[in-house]
Amino acid sequence: MKQLVIAERYCLIGHILAKTFGLAGLLLVVPHADAILRLLPDGQSLFQWSVEKSMAGGGVTDILFGLAAVSIFAYRTVGMRLTLAFMLPAVAISLTSELLGTGTGFPFGDYSYLSGLGYKIAGLVPFTIPLSWFYMGFSSYLIASVALNTNKSNWLRQVGAILLGAMLFTAWDFALEPAMSQTNFPFWYWAEPGAFFGTPYRNYLGWYGTSALFMSVAAILWRNPRLNLNRAQLVVPLIVYLSNVxxxxxxxxxxxxxxxxxxxxxxGVIPVIFLWWMAQPSTDAVVEAATGVVNNPSVKVALK
Known part of the structure; x- marks a missing residue:
C-alpha cells in the first residue's frame, strides 16, 4: 500500500507540474515568441522545434499523469471493481459523445480537435480526451457521493450525487472552453463560434448530459458500495479538481x-469545497493523510 501511495503522490505532482509548465508556455513563451527568437538568432529552428514539441506533448503528459494519479487513488480507496465500474462507462460514453460531436455536431455543436492532445481515435478525437473525462468525472462524483452519504439506501441521495457531480464536472468547462479554443494556441475550434465567448450554449448541455449519463451507469454498477470516506481521504480528488479548474x-x-x-x-470551485467539507472528519485523518493507509472496512465488505 505504501508503494501505491508514493506512486500516487508522484503522479499527482507530475500532473500539477505539467500543468504549470504548460501554463508558462501558453502565457509567457508563445505570446512572446518573436522577442525570444530575436535573442536567439542562431537557434531559431531549435527553439521553434522545442516549443512545438513541448506544447504538443505537454497536454498528453498532463492528462496521463492525472489518469495515473486518480486511478491509483481510486484503486487504493474503493477497490478495483468500483474503479473499473466507473472508468469503463466514463471512457466509453464520453468517447461515443465526442465521436458523435466531432462527426455530426451532436450533442456539443460543430467542432474539431487540433493536434495538441495526442493521437486521434478515428482521426477525430484525441485518445486523451475520454481519459480526462474519467478522472475529472470520478473526482466530481466521488466528492458529491461522500458528501450526500449515498451509502444510505436512499435513491434521492443517489440522484442528488449524480446531479451535483455532473454540475461540478460541467462547471470545469466554463473556464476550459475559452482557454482551449479562443487563445493563441488552441486545442480545438468551433466551425461556427457560439454566443457564449465563442462556445455554443448547447455544448454545456452536452457536457452535463454526457457526464450525468456515465455517472448514472456507474451508480447502478456500484450497487450501494458503502463509501465511508473522510475529508483526509478526499484530498486527492479535491486537488485534482481544483488544479484543473x-x-x-x-x-x-x-x-x-x-x-x-x-x-x-x-x-464548481465553491460547491466542491463545500461538499468536501461536508465529508465526515476522522480521528484517523492525520494518520491516514501522513501514511496513506486507508481504514475503510465498509468498502472491503461491499467488495466481497
Whole structure:
C-alpha cells in the first residue's frame, strides 16, 4: 500500500507540474515568441522545434499523469471493481459523445480537435480526451457521493450525487472552453463560434448530459458500495479538481474571459469545497493523510 501511495503522490505532482509548465508556455513563451527568437538568432529552428514539441506533448503528459494519479487513488480507496465500474462507462460514453460531436455536431455543436492532445481515435478525437473525462468525472462524483452519504439506501441521495457531480464536472468547462479554443494556441475550434465567448450554449448541455449519463451507469454498477470516506481521504480528488479548474481559469483570465471563470467558481470551485467539507472528519485523518493507509472496512465488505 505504501508503494501505491508514493506512486500516487508522484503522479499527482507530475500532473500539477505539467500543468504549470504548460501554463508558462501558453502565457509567457508563445505570446512572446518573436522577442525570444530575436535573442536567439542562431537557434531559431531549435527553439521553434522545442516549443512545438513541448506544447504538443505537454497536454498528453498532463492528462496521463492525472489518469495515473486518480486511478491509483481510486484503486487504493474503493477497490478495483468500483474503479473499473466507473472508468469503463466514463471512457466509453464520453468517447461515443465526442465521436458523435466531432462527426455530426451532436450533442456539443460543430467542432474539431487540433493536434495538441495526442493521437486521434478515428482521426477525430484525441485518445486523451475520454481519459480526462474519467478522472475529472470520478473526482466530481466521488466528492458529491461522500458528501450526500449515498451509502444510505436512499435513491434521492443517489440522484442528488449524480446531479451535483455532473454540475461540478460541467462547471470545469466554463473556464476550459475559452482557454482551449479562443487563445493563441488552441486545442480545438468551433466551425461556427457560439454566443457564449465563442462556445455554443448547447455544448454545456452536452457536457452535463454526457457526464450525468456515465455517472448514472456507474451508480447502478456500484450497487450501494458503502463509501465511508473522510475529508483526509478526499484530498486527492479535491486537488485534482481544483488544479484543473485553476489551469483553465488562469488562461481564460489572461485573455480577459472573466465571466466564464466566475461561473466556474460559482458552480464548481465553491460547491466542491463545500461538499468536501461536508465529508465526515476522522480521528484517523492525520494518520491516514501522513501514511496513506486507508481504514475503510465498509468498502472491503461491499467488495466481497
Amino acid at each position: 485553476a489551469f483553465a481559469a488562469a488562461i481564460s483570465l489572461a485573455f480577459g474571459y472573466w465571466i466564464p471563470v466566475a461561473l466556474g467558481l460559482i458552480f
